Amino acid sequence: MVSTTKIKSVDFYRKIPRDLTEASLSGAGLSIVAALAMVFLFGMELSNYLAVNTNTSVIVDKSSDGDFLNIDFNISFPSLSCEFASVDVSDVLGTHRLNITKTINKIPIDMHLRATGEEFHSTSGLHLINHGDEDHEENTTYAAIPLTEATFEKFSHHFQILVVNFYAPWCYWSSRLKPSWDKAADITRERYDPQTDGRILLGSVDCTIEATLCKSNHIQGYPSIRIFHKGSDHKEDHGKHEHESYYGDRDTESLIKMVEGLLKPIKKEDDKLALDGKSDHVVSSIKKAPVSGGCRVEGYLSAKKVPGELVISAHSGAHSFDASHMNMSHFVTHFSFGAMVSDRLLTDMKRLLPYLGQSHDRLDGKWFINQRKFDANVTIEHYLQVVKTEVISKRSGQEHPLIEEYEYTAHSNVAHSYDLPVAKFHFELSPMQVLISENPKSFSHFITNVCAIIGGVFTVAGILDSIFESTVKLVKKVELGKHI
Template identity: 25%
Template structure:
């Protein structure tokens, strides 16, 4: 007797009540709902499996506390109507560091009027070696004689030598003089600078490479002429080109701050601009956001993202007041973005699968019950009408 009472009490604790077989009715609507539910569960399971097999990217914003780092700027810019011989690149930053007439890590490609490549050459440093240049004393260089070219009155000391056209220009700049006629300078004539300018008249130029700069605000720009410092002023020498205007129409094929990483979008890639006025200055103002990308294997890429706005100065630009060229002013954000790839844990995947199965099963059961009882109620109403 006690055993029977114990069994009855244990049955009362059953949390899974059994449905009477008389109420276990199979219907056509129930079969359709079951089929649709199975398809939905299979689709959701495949989607969840795909998310599990592929890494997800977690994004965080942190304060950039790095110091003393450098930033590599990659560029590839085409000037369809500006010759390579007159195109120069300068860079400077707010710390006072300047890179004038940058030539290292840069390649120039001469282009004809339709954009075909004529010649590819690095922007070389120094002057070509030509036999028997003019010596400072007026005679030609003799055998075993050390070359010492004249500075044409701009010598700072008695033993000051100017062995290239650029050294003559530099000596004149330090004196505050203007070198108005390069044809009269032996070094410039031997190096063929003016002849090269004439030969490349009507050509275009593609310039690509990279700059290594400090991780502080600064700017770099492409402009005609050679730059120099004089009395704390930044000046471009345009006298040799004998032009009143320069066409700085340009195509930005690529511009990035740092290395490429998956998902990065450089907004200036593919930008094309055509100069509408005889002389112009075009400016890009860039906000750089330092970015760290870590892939699922743990490999880290130090890079940057950026946004850009543009400003154009047209017909009011005077060669004596403003320099024609394409300027890029950049500033760095104090916030750093980190992207981290990681796999979803198996426990998380299993939990999501159980939630999918349970959720679809519950909703389909409610829907099936609603349809079943609705059909029975309609039948009872119809039967009641005939009685």
């Protein structure tokens, strides 16, 4: 067996008997300073160890999220009615998706962007509406009564139901509706004499003449058939009559069925509501009309990862629009590409904030206004350059993707268009992506630095103490020599 003496011979830290050591006030002070320095440097090293060490590079896009890109948006249009607001997307490969509704919500708003009603559900199949009576000659003995702003109020308070065709003489669809509308008005007059019955009347409003009346009823497409009800049970908060819109077929037979369905719940004798409701035909063709002229369009859609455009505009397969009265000014609450980074994820990973979320909201919280008030067909366009940013972690020697998001730059412009004005968002994805790699320091490197800090400070403090003691002794010797 190896003797204890031989084992002790390899001791690096030989002990000096305590009786041979001497404590000094200067040594105590230096020891305190050295200890504080050790604690401070240890804290600095620990902070450096815990900090994220990142490496940023630009590489060819190696997207792992498929060939499609989500576009998430929330945009408010104070002068575009939800009745006709349409969201379309197209790309350079020839894809055209019109009037997307499945993932889009449309909320009526006022000029101050405040919601004025429940979500508006778009009416499908307007291009399949049956007009009929195209060749009908205008030989009816009674056409629909032309209404003015003054007579409109009079008739709306006199009749239980006032059905009004808001039209424009130049409108193709208004021209197609006129024969059927006049004939339906004639038949309605014969069956329900306004003088003796008093329950219903069909009228017409020329919006080129009665512009104020049409604007107050938020008419943006021609023709628009509105149904006004008399009575306090149908009044809005602001005292205006609640009204509905008819979206059914426009031939004479269908219009008469609408009239019959509206009159079904109203008794002639006492003009009170009966227990029976409207017919299924009427219910399916009539919806509540917008009580304000604005719309907030929000939702998301998927687009191919190729250059394309998102377009929001007024669209209908059976209405015409006056471009001179359309204003596509809008406020962008939110517009982003890709999957949204949740607040919880960002909270848990605050170390990533300096590298993410710097330019994925370039349009958020901004107004884009048509300043050319006297110009028609003014389109507001946004040109967006999109770049993917990905953060990966190389912990445990393996790469782990943490976050993938898309950032973009935006340039906006107001321009004239030969078609109806729209809000257009052009987007183009870069073939390159920004790759941010987390490279954590190894624990062995941290321990090595801590040992170096402790040993270094201890050694330097010892050297300083020796120098100080030697200097003090030398000074004493010099003073002693002078006295001798």
